[in-house]
Amino acid sequence: MSDLILHHYPNSPFAEKIRLILGYKQLPWKSVFIPMIMPKPDLTALTGGYRKTPVLQIGADIYCDTALICDVLEQLAPMPTLYPGATTGAAQIVAQWADSALFPVAMAYNFQPAGVAQVFASTPAEGVQAFVADRAAMRGGAPRMSSTDAAATYKSYLRRLANMLEGQNFLFGAQPCVADFAAYHPLWFTQERTPALATIFDDTPEINAWMARMHAIGHGSHSPMRGEDAVQVAHTDTPAALQGEVFQDEHGIALGSPVVIAADNFGLEPTEGELVAATHSRYTLRRTGDRSGTVHVHFPRVGFTLKKVSP
Template sequence: MADLILHHYPTSPFAEKVRLLLGFKKLAWKSVIIPQIAPKPDVVALTGGYRKTPILQIGADIYCDTALICDVLEHLAPAPALYPEQGKGLARTLAQWADSTLFWTAMAYNFQPKGAADLFGNAPPALGKAFADDRKAMSVNMTRLRPLDAIAAYKSYLRRISDMLEGQPYVLGEAPTVADFSLYHPLWFTQVRTPSLAEILTHTPAVVQWMERMAAIGHGEMQKFDSASAIQVAAASTPHSLLIDSTFQDDHGIALGTQVSISAESFGPEPTEGELVAATRTHFSLRRTDERAGTVHVHFPRIGYVLKKVETPA
């Protein structure tokens, strides 16, 4: 199997989710550090437009969104399981809630003035403004919570997580599932990146203890890599998806082989265009060609993404 190449940056919470998953699965991986904000030309060479963090590259296959990356890692290393047979539907549903509602509540809380000072206080003012402008452009289709409105909600969610941990080390039992990793990364950002605001976590000691158990998993065996080399890997490879479901499921009236675009429903609306080569119950795959990366397949989960036919001019 080709190397696992994670394109990420250290302070990305969703990247922390995947780094921890790689440690959980005991998988070796290569680390490509990418910019926090646009432009990201080497990322776009692989994805065709999508620029959220992280992406997972395996040869000429590019996997977007951590929900789909979880499925790939589960296929590569089925044990220990992210989706235990008993309760796998609950684990997936809780993970989806954590990656959306909990995440955006935590981010609204974290980016109040004290948290922003933790993040950007020692940086040139232009850097903070550039970050804010970038995330505003990625949020054009979203209604964002205001920091003060997020405080009570975040406290409530932490209490609910604490309740889930009552009498057991992880939220669904004796071992971590995908739900734990999705619940962890927004809280990690509060704890590690905005320490001035981390006191909110101390009101739920069970959550803090669970976070210590999660952090102890570690990031596995990492080797530094660079984006130019990653693009060369793609150019020298032939796409070969590791996603095991393949049955065509047509919910759009769009045939395989059609030129389409795929974009996120809300955050990060930049579209990726290409030839539709898979549309299954769980994912979409596009074939596209880049002058540097060659022919790649870019994969997206169905949930959270919009598929449209590209209309050619008459």
């Protein structure tokens, strides 16, 4: 198998989710640091437009969105599992809630003035302004929740998680699952990147103990890699053969059609390519670029839109 290459940056909460899963599954990986804001020339050479963090690369296969990356890592290393038997559906629902509801609330809380001062302590004012503008563009102009409202909601969410942890070490039992990794990463940012605001955990000791257990998992074995080298890996490799079911038609769009895929609510940059698979859980586009060569770019169905390119 080709190396697992993670395109990420240290402060990315969603990247922390995947770094920790790689450690949990004891999968060695290559670490490619990408910029926090656009432009991201090496990353978008591989994805064709998608710019959210992280992205997992395996040879000439590019996997977007952490929900899909979790599935890919589970297939590569089924044990220890992310999906605990009879509670798999519930764990996935909690994970989706954490990514789509808990995360934005936590980050609205984290980016109040005391948090911003810690995250950007060594960043010049123009760098902070560029970050704010970049994230506003990713939200498509949608307003961010106020830090006051976010604090109240965050506390409610923490109490719910604490309730799930009563009498057990992790959210669904004795071992961590996909729900734990998804719920942990926005709280990690509060604790590790904006510690001045971590007093919000004081009323939920179950959360503090659980976070210590999650932190102890670590990131496993990894080594640095340059972005241009990762692009060259894609160029010299070929995408893996598509396995099993490749087409479940929900749009009336035939395989082989030119299409555009984009996230449905945040980070709306589109990726255009040839639709070569549309399974029950993912889309795959074939793209060819001067730098990347021919690659397959994979997206989950949930959270993304598929449209045919108009002639």
